[in-house]
Amino acid sequence: MSTKDDELLKELALEEYKYGFTTDIEMDIAPKGLSEDTVRLISAKKNEPEWLLEWRLKALRHFQQMQMPTWQNFEHPDVDFQDISYYAAPKTKPKLDSMDEVDPELLSTFAKLGIPLDEQKILAGVVAVDAVFDSVSVKTTFREKLKEQGVIFCSFGEAVQEHPELVKQYLGSVVPQTDNIYAALNSAVFSDGSFVYIPKGVRCPMELSTYFRINAENTGQFERTLIIADEEAYVSYLEGCTAPMRDENQLHAAVVELIALKDAEIKYSTVQNWYPGDKDGKGGIYNFVTKRGMCKGDNSKISWTQVETGSAITWKYPGVILKGDHSVGEFYSVALTRNKQLADTGTKMIHLGKNTRSKIVSKGISAGLSHNSYRGLVKIGPGAENSRNFTQCDSLLIGDRCGAHTFPYIESRNKTAKLEHEATTSKIGEDQLFYLTQRGIDPEKAVGLIVNGYAKEVLNQLPMEFAVEAQKLLAISLEGSVG
Amino acid sequence: MLSIRNLHASVEAKQILKGLDLEVKAGEVHAIMGPNGSGKSTLGNVLAGREAYEVTAGEVLLDGKDLLELSPEDRAREGVFLAFQYPVEIPGVSNINFLKTALNEVRAYKGLPPLEAKEFLNKVKERQKLVEFDAKLANRSLNEGFSGGEKKRNEIFQLAMLEPKLAILDETDSGLDIDALRIVARGVNQLRSKDNAFIVITHYQRLLDYIVPDFVHVLYNGRIVRSGTKELALELEEKGYDWIKETVDAEGAV
Ligand SMILES: Nc1ncnc2c1ncn2[C@@H]1O[C@H](COP(=O)(O)OP(=O)(O)O)[C@@H](O)[C@H]1O
Numbered sequence A: 001m002s003t004k005d006d007e008l009l010k011e012l013a014l015e016e017y018k019y020g021f022t023t024d025i026e027m028d029i030a031p032k033g034l035s036e037d038t039v040r041l042i043s044a045k046k047n048e049p050e051w052l053l054e055w056r057l058k059a060l061r062h063f064q065q066m067q068m069p070t071w072q073n074f075e076h077p078d079v080d081f082q083d084i085s086y087y088a089a090p091k092t093k094p095k096l097d098s099m100d101e102v103d104p105e106l107l108s109t110f111a112k113l114g115i116p117l118d119e120q121k122i123l124a125g126v127v128a129v130d131a132v133f134d135s136v137s138v139k140t141t142f143r144e145k146l147k148e149q150g151v152i153f154c155s156f157g158e159a160v161q162e163h164p165e166l167v168k169q170y171l172g173s174v175v176p177q178t179d180n181i182y183a184a185l186n187s188a189v190f191s192d193g194s195f196v197y198i199p200k201g202v203r204c205p206m207e208l209s210t211y212f213r214i215n216a217e218n219t220g221q222f223e224r225t226l227i228i229a230d231e232e233a234y235v236s237y238l239e240g241c242t243a244p245m246r247d248e249n250q251l252h253a254a255v256v257e258l259i260a261l262k263d264a265e266i267k268y269s270t271v272q273n274w275y276p277g278d279k280d281g282k283g284g285i286y287n288f289v290t291k292r293g294m295c296k297g298d299n300s301k302i303s304w305t306q307v308e309t310g311s312a313i314t315w316k317y318p319g320v321i322l323k324g325d326h327s328v329g330e331f332y333s334v335a336l337t338r339n340k341q342l343a344d345t346g347t348k349m350i351h352l353g354k355n356t357r358s359k360i361v362s363k364g365i366s367a368g369l370s371h372n373s374y375r376g377l378v379k380i381g382p383g384a385e386n387s388r389n390f391t392q393c394d395s396l397l398i399g400d401r402c403g404a405h406t407f408p409y410i411e412s413r414n415k416t417a418k419l420e421h422e423a424t425t426s427k428i429g430e431d432q433l434f435y436l437t438q439r440g441i442d443p444e445k446a447v448g449l450i451v452n453g454y455a456k457e458v459l460n461q462l463p464m465e466f467a468v469e470a471q472k473l474l475a476i477s478l479e480g481s482v483g
Numbered sequence B: 001m002l003s004i005r006n007l008h009a010s011v012e013a014k015q016i017l018k019g020l021d022l023e024v025k026a027g028e029v030h031a032i033m034g035p036n037g038s039g040k041s042t043l044g045n046v047l048a049g050r051e052a053y054e055v056t057a058g059e060v061l062l063d064g065k066d067l068l069e070l071s072p073e074d075r076a077r078e079g080v081f082l083a084f085q086y087p088v089e090i091p092g093v094s095n096i097n098f099l100k101t102a103l104n105e106v107r108a109y110k111g112l113p114p115l116e117a118k119e120f121l122n123k124v125k126e127r128q129k130l131v132e133f134d135a136k137l138a139n140r141s142l143n144e145g146f147s148g149g150e151k152k153r154n155e156i157f158q159l160a161m162l163e164p165k166l167a168i169l170d171e172t173d174s175g176l177d178i179d180a181l182r183i184v185a186r187g188v189n190q191l192r193s194k195d196n197a198f199i200v201i202t203h204y205q206r207l208l209d210y211i212v213p214d215f216v217h218v219l220y221n222g223r224i225v226r227s228g229t230k231e232l233a234l235e236l237e238e239k240g241y242d243w244i245k246e247t248v249d250a251e252g253a254v
């Protein structure tokens, strides 16, 4: 590739983060450090029942005995768990009945993020939003309308108070406390998050959406999301995330559990744009989350779609346990890394039931000095007669100083299973760029077009409004001044 | 319109164009013929501003403006269009979306607002008909999985949409069967006007039966060694390039 294109591609890799403002709000922040007292404090602040406190304390004991994993394709950063505050909440009590009671600073933060908290603007009633600001859920819109259909969409904290039986039944049923060290940590100190229950036979009438924002300094965000689709229910859920620019790394260790009962379907989409750190790799979010769904009933379906552009380090493997016969798991992912970002992401498809099917489409995009790894496990249990997996795993390189890696693992214990794997690696070619610029298209836009074309199969899975947003995000993430 | 004087250009330190002169006026069609490797595609790439091609001497003016100063996208916006000898595939990028982006960028450069969706679609429909381009292809990903001939026809469709001042067709005829060739030629003829000009690069006299040129030039060893009218193409067809090579090499020896 010629020098000018090289330079262009280099610059494209350096575009600044647009969501890096902080919000000046009086915060109630727990002192740094992690101990039984911290856990008791969080539980007390949230006025939790005794069983939940016990559950948290048990998780803490697991956490204290677990070791940091060593298998990942990057050097694990030193995280000082005693140097983090595990609870931060806006001082104004955020459980509100109308928008008027929300702190105007907070509203303006959400406005800057483009989050439609203003109810009239919420896409004419097609999206309901729950916004999580640091540790607490600020506002859940459209609750009344959803209630008419029996849909519960509220903050996790409220669910604990109002629907303890559901929480107790499903919490930790898909991601056990001992799953990994960050899941254990989350189970001990999780602050808030979203809760969804769709009753039997109900198609949720609108997209449900949560926006997460880390604002306070030196705090971690440990939200917990639990979504249950009862028999024959359907829900499409979207989460978006941003954080201010800070020189220190911030830890985000969420747990998301999805449960689909017989004939139910859950679509879970993520547009992740946590602060990635500056061009030298200073600051940024460590995004270490555990997301898993359980196709518990026959003919159920869970699909994950993720567009990952942020975070200094992303480390996540949204997976599906295909327990019900004829159940379907899908994973569609675009992960874009630039500068010194690291992403190690993929999925786990665990086939247990008969005739289960899974599909994995992973599109990595690496620019700058970043490293982007796909890591996927397809596991076929002995009882998973006639299961199928199709995996397609593509990498796109921008420039020649970045890396793309794939680590597909297969464990099959049933001979009737059929597994297909396809992988490609390509570079944005000088010839493609020249073709587009020769037609009058600006080089940056040209890169945006090529990248969006490459990611199209995944973007097509997103609900329409968010597909547009994700396309812009991908283009913006690669934007830079052209010399 | 286009004025090329003493153009020297090299690729990877190898001198390819060695003093090329060419004047093209508005309303004219110039054919450029010549043996393989003589520098025809290089000329197209140099005019379009491809990075790997370094101009070492000479000048190129488009309506008095120094073309060599401009970036590839600005040259395109000024009205230079290159129909590629080998159009690339760009997976996932819809042909239509690409054209809309290109058209609106060119319009923005000229200070025009973007075309309304309806106007744009009308134009697509009308131009598709003009160059007999399959609507199904227009809606597919850009050149992805197109046959060689379909790619070439897509170049002409883009040409019809963008309406450049100066179009350079680089062996658009190669890989086309006779029917496709006729269709492409008919499209080009309909697009010809007193305000635009075409440089048609070809190996074969065949295309020139359909797109009748005002001038024919023979490019050999980086220079235009013969210029004439369409009879020159016939003579070339009859006597072959060896005739040119021999006479030119003999002249050089003198
Ligand atoms: N990108 C390139 N890199 C290296 N050599 C090239 C490149 N483009 C053209 N050339 C060389 O320049 C000469 C002229 O090529 P070209 O302009 O393609 O000829 P034509 O189109 O007349 O067949 C050939 O020797 C060819 O190998």
Ligand SMILES: [Mg+2]
Pocket (backbone or CB within 6 Å): B040, B041, B042, B085, B170, B171
């Ligand atoms: Mg050629």
